[in-house]
Amino acid sequence: MTQLERALKSEITEQVRKVALDEGVDAQALAERVAAGKVVIPANTNRKSRILGIGGGLRTKVNASIGTSTSIADVKMEVEKAKIAEKYGADTLMDLSVGGDIAGIRKTVMGAIDLPVGTVPLYEAFAMAIEKYGAAVKMPAELLFEVTERQCEEGVGFMAIHCGINRRTVEMLRKQHYRYGGLVSKGGSYMVAWMEHNGRENPLYEHFDRVVSILKKHDTVLSLGNGFRAGAIHDSTDRVQIQELLINCELAEIGRSAGCQTMVEGPGHIPINEIEANIIMEKKMSGGSPFYMLGPITTDIAPGYDHITAAIGAALSSSYGADFICYVTPSEHLGLPYPEDVREGVIAARIAAHVGDMIKHKKMDADKAMSKARRDMRWDEQFRLAIDPERAVEIKTKRGDGDEHSCTMCGKFCANDMLRGIFEKDMAGSDKK
Numbered sequence: 476m477t478q479l480e481r482a483l484k485s486e487i488t489e490q491v492r493k494v495a496l497d498e499g500v501d502a503q504a505l506a507e508r509v510a511a512g513k514v515v516i517p518a519n520t521n522r523k524s525r526i527l528g529i530g531g532g533l534r535t536k537v538n539a540s541i542g543t544s545t546s547i548a549d550v551k552m553e554v555e556k557a558k559i560a561e562k563y564g565a566d567t568l569m570d571l572s573v574g575g576d577i578a579g580i581r582k583t584v585m586g587a588i589d590l591p592v593g594t595v596p597l598y599e600a601f602a603m604a605i606e607k608y609g610a611a612v613k614m615p616a617e618l619l620f621e622v623t624e625r626q627c628e629e630g631v632g633f634m635a636i637h638c639g640i641n642r643r644t645v646e647m648l649r650k651q652h653y654r655y656g657g658l659v660s661k662g663g664s665y666m667v668a669w670m671e672h673n674g675r676e677n678p679l680y681e682h683f684d685r686v687v688s689i690l691k692k693h694d695t696v697l698s699l700g701n702g703f704r705a706g707a708i709h710d711s712t713d714r715v716q717i718q719e720l721l722i723n724c725e726l727a728e729i730g731r732s733a734g735c736q737t738m739v740e741g742p743g744h745i746p747i748n749e750i751e752a753n754i755i756m757e758k759k760m761s762g763g764s765p766f767y768m769l770g771p772i773t774t775d776i777a778p779g780y781d782h783i784t785a786a787i788g789a790a791l792s793s794s795y796g797a798d799f800i801c802y803v804t805p806s807e808h809l810g811l812p813y814p815e816d817v818r819e820g821v822i823a824a825r826i827a828a829h830v831g832d833m834i835k836h837k838k839m840d841a842d843k844a845m846s847k848a849r850r851d852m853r854w855d856e857q858f859r860l861a862i863d864p865e866r867a868v869e870i871k872t873k874r875g876d877g878d879e880h881s882c883t884m885c886g887k888f889c890a891n892d893m894l895r896g897i898f899e900k901d902m903a904g905s906d907k908k
């Protein structure tokens with residue numbers, strides 16, 4: 476039985492208890508949210524992984540995506556990236572490999588870390604079709620289900636599956652004269668090409684009940700993929716993107732009714748004034764399914780800094796109610812991320828998720844503690860509270876002048892030192908607040 480089915484039977488599972496303890500929420504109330512489909516707990520029955528919850532009332536979670544391309548397929552580097560993602564605080568990891576021995580890489584990566592691992596099974600199916608039949612469009616539909624089932628058996632915790640693409644939406648894409656920035660989802664573009672070549676409906680949409688029954692069997696969370704997400708600011712929130720969101724929200728409800736844990740994926744590239752509307756639509760139309768935002772990237776003109784453009788979008792998304800954020804690295808739009816890009820991406824996304832949670836959950840305790848530690852120049856406490864303590868210690872040490880008490884930012888003009896004596900007594904009052 477899935478976590479959802481067990482919650483519907485009023486069972487408070489050990490996973491629910493663990494999440495409740497970690498998040499400081501009531502286990503009974505959490506189980507009710509799992510039963511309602513508002514929280515998912517990736518807990519594939521075939522693999523032991525870190526237990527966490529994604530959804531309403533919980534800390535915003537961060538996913539780091541790694542994976543080979545057809546140009547660079549270095550297993551050692553992918554393992555290093557996975558370990559870096561775990562070390563710097565990603566909550567989950569997606570292996571999006573499309574090059575080399577995809578199954579072998581996934582197995583090695585899953586063996587190297589403790590995080591729940593997500594995949595896009597369609598990638599492996601299309602890669603196998605290219606190798607076996609010479610073209611992705613020649614993929615037998617059955618292969619999609621076989622690969623999905625095999626990955627569930629291996630213990631994949633959640634899967635992005637592009638069920639929301641259908642022929643009617645492809646027709647809408649034509650009617651709106653395609654798109655300024657085209658289709659940027661690998662899964663989306665390959666699936667549309669397959670449908671057009673074969674003159675057939677998307678098997679994942681047509682046989683959605685099969686997708687649900689495979690994932691449900693292993694309690695893999697179904698993440699309804701965003702194949703029509705905008706890849707350009709100019710295309711955001713267009714009819715095609717909203718049509719797919721609408722279908723995905725409907726499928727989320729159907730999947731949930733069948734006992735499968737589901738969540739819905741969001742954009743993409745989007746200007747900041749459209750983020751809230753996307754979140755309101757998803758939450759309302761899906762009945763509160765967890766919303767997994769991919770970034771979102773908020774401007775198209777900062778290649779090399781897209782971890783920042785995405786962090787801006789992720790902070791706003793989280794504050795408006797998004798539950799799960801996929802990081803973006805500085806190498807987005809330019810090349811396959813290297814290990815150092817993974818660290819930058821994870822930290823940027825974690826900062827964004829925290830900034831959102833400060834508003835969403837009114838979680839300001841860590842910030843208050845940091846402010847006081849700064850005022851009192853308690854450096855060890857500042858490092859302990861830092862999102863990336865290693866970076867903070869490194870900068871303080873490298874740019875120090877031997878004065879352990881203050882720092883070289885202001886040197887002898889240290890503002891904290893200047894007023895300490897004057898306000899010493901008053902400080903005690905502010906410390907109580």
Ligand code: SF4
Nearest residue numbers: 882884885889890891
């Ligand atoms: S020197 Fe400036 S930056 Fe450094 S602790 Fe003092 S006030 Fe803060």
